[in-house]
Amino acid sequence: MNVLFFSALPMARHGGVVRWMQQMVTTLRGMGHRVHGLTWGYAGRETAAGGVRMRPLRPAGQEIGQSTEQMERNTWGTEQSWEPDFHFLPVDPRVARVPLLRFWGPLFAAAQAGRSLIEEQRIQVVHCVAVYEAFSALLARGSGPAAVVLSIHGDYVTEMGQRRSSRLRRRLFLPAERRAFRGCDAVTTSSRWLRARLAAQIGSTRAAVIPNGIALPAEASLPGRRALELPEDRPVVLTVNNLYAPYRREGLAILAAAAPSIVERVPDVLFVVAGGVNHPERDRASLQWAQELTRGLPFHFTGYRPQSPADLMAAADLYLHSSALDNSPTAVLEAMALGKPVIATDVGGIPELVSDGETGLLVPLDAGALASATLRLLMDPALARSLGQRARARVRAEFTWARTGERFTELYEQVIQARVAGERER
Numbered sequence: 226m227n228v229l230f231f232s233a234l235p236m237a238r239h240g241g242v243v244r245w246m247q248q249m250v251t252t253l254r255g256m257g258h259r260v261h262g263l264t265w266g267y268a269g270r271e272t273a274a275g276g277v278r279m280r281p282l283r284p285a286g287q288e289i290g291q292s293t294e295q296m297e298r299n300t301w302g303t304e305q306s307w308e309p310d311f312h313f314l315p316v317d318p319r320v321a322r323v324p325l326l327r328f329w330g331p332l333f334a335a336a337q338a339g340r341s342l343i344e345e346q347r348i349q350v351v352h353c354v355a356v357y358e359a360f361s362a363l364l365a366r367g368s369g370p371a372a373v374v375l376s377i378h379g380d381y382v383t384e385m386g387q388r389r390s391s392r393l394r395r396r397l398f399l400p401a402e403r404r405a406f407r408g409c410d411a412v413t414t415s416s417r418w419l420r421a422r423l424a425a426q427i428g429s430t431r432a433a434v435i436p437n438g439i440a441l442p443a444e445a446s447l448p449g450r451r452a453l454e455l456p457e458d459r460p461v462v463l464t465v466n467n468l469y470a471p472y473r474r475e476g477l478a479i480l481a482a483a484a485p486s487i488v489e490r491v492p493d494v495l496f497v498v499a500g501g502v503n504h505p506e507r508d509r510a511s512l513q514w515a516q517e518l519t520r521g522l523p524f525h526f527t528g529y530r531p532q533s534p535a536d537l538m539a540a541a542d543l544y545l546h547s548s549a550l551d552n553s554p555t556a557v558l559e560a561m562a563l564g565k566p567v568i569a570t571d572v573g574g575i576p577e578l579v580s581d582g583e584t585g586l587l588v589p590l591d592a593g594a595l596a597s598a599t600l601r602l603l604m605d606p607a608l609a610r611s612l613g614q615r616a617r618a619r620v621r622a623e624f625t626w627a628r629t630g631e632r633f634t635e636l637y638e639q640v641i642q643a644r645v646a647g648e649r650e651r
Contacts, residue, residue, distance in 0.1 A: 226258045226637060229348045229371075231339055231362045232355060233331065235264040235307055240503075241555055242354055242378050244533075245437060247307065249352075252438070252630040261346055262311035265335045267318040314338045332361040339365030350374060350637045357398070359405040370648060372410040372640035376435075377423060379552050406430060410640040413633075415553035416574025431643075433636050436577075438629030439558045441621065447539040455525075455540055459493045460603055463541035465534050465556040467500045468511035468526075472550035475590075476570065477515060480547045482592035483599065484522045491603050494523060499537055501529025538563050543602050543609060549590055551575055558624050561585070561616035566609040568598045578624075584616040 230250060234243050250260050320330035335358075342348065343365060351366060351373045353359040359375040366373055403426070406412060411431040414420045420427070420434055450457045464480065466473050477498070487494055498515065501508040508529050515526060527537070534556060538544055544560035546569040553574045560567050561578070567585035569575045579585040586602070588594040602609040 226350065226634070226641075227346055227348050228253060228258055228260050228350045228352060228637065229339070229342060229346070230260065230262040230311075231335070231351050231353050231365070232262075232358055233265050233335070234354060235262065235311070236266040236313070245378065245555075246354060248438070248440060248626055249630070249633070250307065252626045253633070256630050256634060258634070260310065261342060261348065262307060263314060263335060263339055263342055264311065265314035265316055265331050265338070267316050267321055267331075312338075312342070328357075332357060333364070336361045336364035340367065343369060343371050349641050352376065354378065356402050356405045359409055360401045363405065363408045370644055372637070372644050373408070374411045374413065374636065374640065375405065375409045376413045377419065378415060378437075379419075402426070410644060411636055413636065416577050418574040418577065419552045431640070433632075435629060435632045435636070436624055437553050437555060437558065438624055438626035439555060439562055439620065440626060441562055447536050450540045453536060453540055455497070455537075456495060459495045460491060461495050461497055461541045462487075462543055462545050462599065462603075463497045463499065463534070463537050463560075464545045464547060465500050465554075466498050466547070467502050468498070468515050469502045469507055472548055474514075475549035476547035478518060479549075479570075479590060479592050479595060480545065481519050481522065481524075483596035484519070484524075486593070486596040487599050487603075488523065490600050494603065496522070496524045497527065497537060497541065498524060499527045499530055499534050503529050503531070533559065535559055535563065538565055541565060543568065543599070545595075545599060546570065546575070547595060548572065553578065558620055561613075562620040562624075564613040564617040566602050566612040567616060568595070568602065570595075579616075580619075583612075584619050585612055 230246060232246065234240070234246060250262065253260050314335060316331045316334050320334075321327045323330075339351070339362060343351065348371045351362045351371050353362050353373065353375050354377075356375070356377070359373060362373050406423075406426045407428055407430055409430055411433060412423070412427050413433045413435050414423065415435065415437045417434050420432055450461075455461060464477075466477050468474065468477065480496070484496060496519075501511065512526055512528060515524075538560050543566045544557070546554060546557050546560075546567065548554070548570055549572060551570075551573040557567055557569055557575065557578050561584065567579055569579050569585060569587055570590055571581075571587040572590065576587060579587055581587040586598045588598045602612070
């Protein structure tokens with residue numbers, strides 16, 4: 226099967242969706258599919274007169290014109306490469322000077338380049354991970370036989386509503402958004418909760434819930450506490466939080482409110498908070514806010530880390546996921562895969578990952594409930610160990626990348642057949 230991943234995100238080289246996409250590429254190639262890619266960005270005046278000029282995407286997502294030092298500073302710590310068959314489309318930076326073209330210019334350029342790739346490589350499925358990119362992919366596909374699949378990884382409607390500029394843009398571009406959802410051959414989400422949240426946007430388009438997979442860690446290769454500069458004689462409670470999104474901040478505020486009760490019963494406990502958004506100014510401001518919020522409490526903030534938090538998880542006694550809104554957090558699955566007991570707020574799609582009392586503990590958005598659950602596991606190692614063991618078994622049975630690849634392959638086959646049948650009817 227010939228699949229084209231169509232997204233500007235690989236140029237970002239960081240973020241959960243980028244890692245998801247790269248792992249999807251690796252998984253599908255391992256299953257025998259041929260996987261192509263088209264990504265784009267502003268990178269000098271390299272568009273060709275009278276046509277579209279694309280270049281192979283360099284190893285680990287190195288951008289055209291970017292130094293190796295810059296690439297290493299921005300990479301997110303994976304040894305995998307996008308190559309082969311991934312192409313970078315440089316967009317003339319002069320386009321960015323015009324407000325409307327700043328947004329639409331790269332998408333229209335990508336549509337033109339995508340059309341060439343789809344025709345030349347006989348692409349059967351075009352896979353997108355963003356709504357407006359799906360709109361561009363539909364322009365690229367035109368009336369051709371390729372199927373277009375859109376995978377939504379977060380509650381983007383709520384996220385866009387958090388900023389005035391995003392709300393305005395969404396109102397202006399609502400027709401394009403509707404065209405993207407209704408024109409795709411299928412829309413996927415990683416949780417039933419998110420599918421329900423997007424029901425109005427998805428409409429009658431085929432919708433499928435395909436849980437995210439995770440790469441099962443090689444535990445023997447993970448460093449110990451000493452290498453991570455963590456105390457070896459204290460209970461460590463880990464949480465992953467970017468300290469920036471409002472629902473993440475609300476989650477940290479609840480944890481900070483719960484911490485005094487926990488410290489009173491377990492005085493030597495250490496709360497480790499990992500994460501950031503890879504933006505120096507925002508990370509600096511967020512860290513300052515978090516440190517002020519937790520002043521006088523035993524909190525340690527790692528700041529932004531490009532690599533997976535698996536090393537910290539392996540060193541922690543339990544993983545705590547406190548958030549006011551979440552879809553299908555990979556960090557929860559990673560902790561479960563390592564056999565760590567998980568405590569998570571009962572929001573969004575998290576209950577689809579954690580079964581309360583079986584593979585972890587779910588709590589409401591309440592500091593008292595969070596403190597009680599944390600103390601329960603810190604003071605009952607046998608229960609914590611039992612929950613962790615069952616969590617590990619569930620992840621290895623249901624949330625591997627092999628299983629995710631199988632589910633997407635099945636969906637690809639279905640939408641391809643549906644388009645072929647539609648062509649025959651016409």
